[in-house]
Amino acid sequence: MADAHGEARRIGERIRRARVLQRRSQHDVAAALGYHQSKVSRLESGRGTEDIRVLRAIAQELNIPPHELGLAPSQDVSAADQEADDMHRRTFLAASIAALAAPAGSSASHTALVQALLPGPGPAGTGGPRDTAVLYERVGSALRLFHTCHYTELERTLPSLIADLRMATSDATDRDLVSRLLATAYQTTTSLLLKQHDQGNAWLAVGRAMAEAERSGDPVVLASSVRVQAHVLVREKHATEAVTLVRHTADQLTGSYDRRSPKYLAAVGLLLLRGVTAASSLGDRAATKEFLSEAKEVSRYVTLDRPDAWATFSPTNVALHELSALVAFGDAGLALQAARPLMRRHIPVPERRAALWVEAARAYSQQGRLADGYQALRIAETCAAQDIRRPDVRHLVADMAARDRRRTLPELHHFSRQLGVPA
Incomplete structure (x- = not known):
């Protein structure tokens, strides 16, 4: 090794x-x-x-x-x-x-998922039909598992799905469509691995996603693959490169929004929101504002907040990323001001609902309002229990518990122990 x-x-x-x-x-x-x-x-x-x-x-x-x-x-x-x-x-x-x-003590499901990303024979497929309509439904189901934060089930599902899609590429009459589906499966894998803080294997997954996206020739799939690649870059402390990558790709795709399909607009919008995340992590307010303005312009043509796999881009999602940017800049007061109307809004995607309350908890924590932060995290847990157990949130809880030196919030310390991160 x-x-x-x-x-x-x-x-x-x-x-x-x-x-x-x-x-x-x-x-x-x-x-x-x-x-x-x-x-x-x-x-x-x-x-x-x-x-x-x-x-x-x-x-x-x-x-x-x-x-x-x-x-x-x-x-x-x-x-x-x-x-x-x-x-x-x-x-x-x-x-x-x-x-x-690979993290120490990886589960069998995680090992199988990593094996599915490597060249050569991977895990066995289901042996079921490789009809493109069936495969399309299975990829959609995997996306729904991600957006509803059923990460354990998703990790079990992806290896056989990837295996079946790879097998289908060898005999499919519509090779481009199968490549699009396989690219989407690899994108979903990348996002799951990033949730688990497994950046090493996320690089493998995003490389696969980019290769299949290029093979498909579909600009929507390519934009989605670039988006997850930018996410990996940010996690690996290459936010400047992520901003450049998003900017370059978005420049090729923007314009004539009124004549674009919803899926195309969603892909461009989500790409721009990844630019918001990358720029705000750098503390670059000008670039963050620019990406947000463009995303808001795109959202004018995406009118529905729906839990469809392609429709996770919406005016609500733009507002959530603006909230996250304010938290990244340390503007806790402005962040909570932006969060309040969102707390009263219907957000159909559990992963996004949980993100709202986690960002609110971060803002409360920045203001030293640990009790309010704890309550926000418990609400987030009701939205998506598995999402609260990802490393980012566990670190937030451990930090909040450590700052409560007088132990005035025993429930916060109990919550910290439940997550396995006692202060």
């Missing part, structure tokens, strides 16, 4: 050295290859080196002998041997890095 990590870092350093010797910037190299600068940055830090196609492209662009990046020289091997060699190396690196990233 350590050898794989060391090999990835060595490859990244070799790429960086070749680029610097040629006095070229990461942006310049990425532009020449048709990639975003963040891809080159990741490669140089030793991440993403299991992508053989990208390694071959960058080796050619920087005149790096293929063997120095662990690639077989194409003139010395047959195409079949080269493909087998590439697959073997990709499987080894991906499996090793995934194993290193």
Whole structure:
């Protein structure tokens, strides 16, 4: 395992050295290859080196002998041997890095989900029909499990769903549709892994999502994949790159909203809201305001707040992200002012309802109103019990309990112990 990590870092350093010797910037190299600068940055830090196609492209662009990046020289091997060699190396690196990233004591469901992301044979499928209509319904069901915060069931469902979708790609008459469905399944997997703070395997999932989105040629699916990729970047402390990625992609998709389908508008809107999250995490008020303004413009053409998988973008969701941004900036008073009308509004998606009360709890905590923060968290628990047990919220509860040094709120400390994070 350590050898794989060391090999990835060595490859990244070799790429960086070749680029610097040629006095070229990461942006310049990425532009020449048709990639975003963040891809080159990741490669140089030793991440993403299991992508053989990208390694071959960058080796050619920087005149790096293929063997120095662990690639077989194409003139010395047959195409079949080269493909087998590439697959073997990709499987080894991906499996090793995934194993290193997997949290200790992973459940069987989590292990199966990670296996489903790796190249080569994954978990067994259901053996059921691979009709695209059936697969479409199954992907929709997985999305509903995510939005209703049934994460345990979702983790059990995804491996066989991904396996069946991968099998369907080999014999489907509508290959583009299956790719869209598979990209959506990988996007959902990425979001679930991020909820669990498993960023290492989230990188694997989002890489799969991007590949299938590009294969499908569907701008809606591509926008959704870019959105989850930006989420991973923010979690990995690359918020600046996330803002750039969202801005670049949104610029390609915005305009003529009155002539776009609801799904298209939802994808663009959700992408812009990811920009709000990334920009506010940087403390960039100007960029946050810009993304919010654009998202509000898009929301004018999305009139319904519905729990459909594609309709989680709405004026309500825009308001929730504005609330989250205010909390990120430490504007607790303004955040609670923005939260009050939302508390009286019908929010059909449990994950979004819970998010409202968690953000309110953060704002109360910033003001030192621990009792109000505790009550907000208990309301969030009634909306989505499993969502309250994710690491972000558990850390919030532990922090609040630690600040109650005189133990004036025994119920808060009891809640903290229930979540396994006693102060």
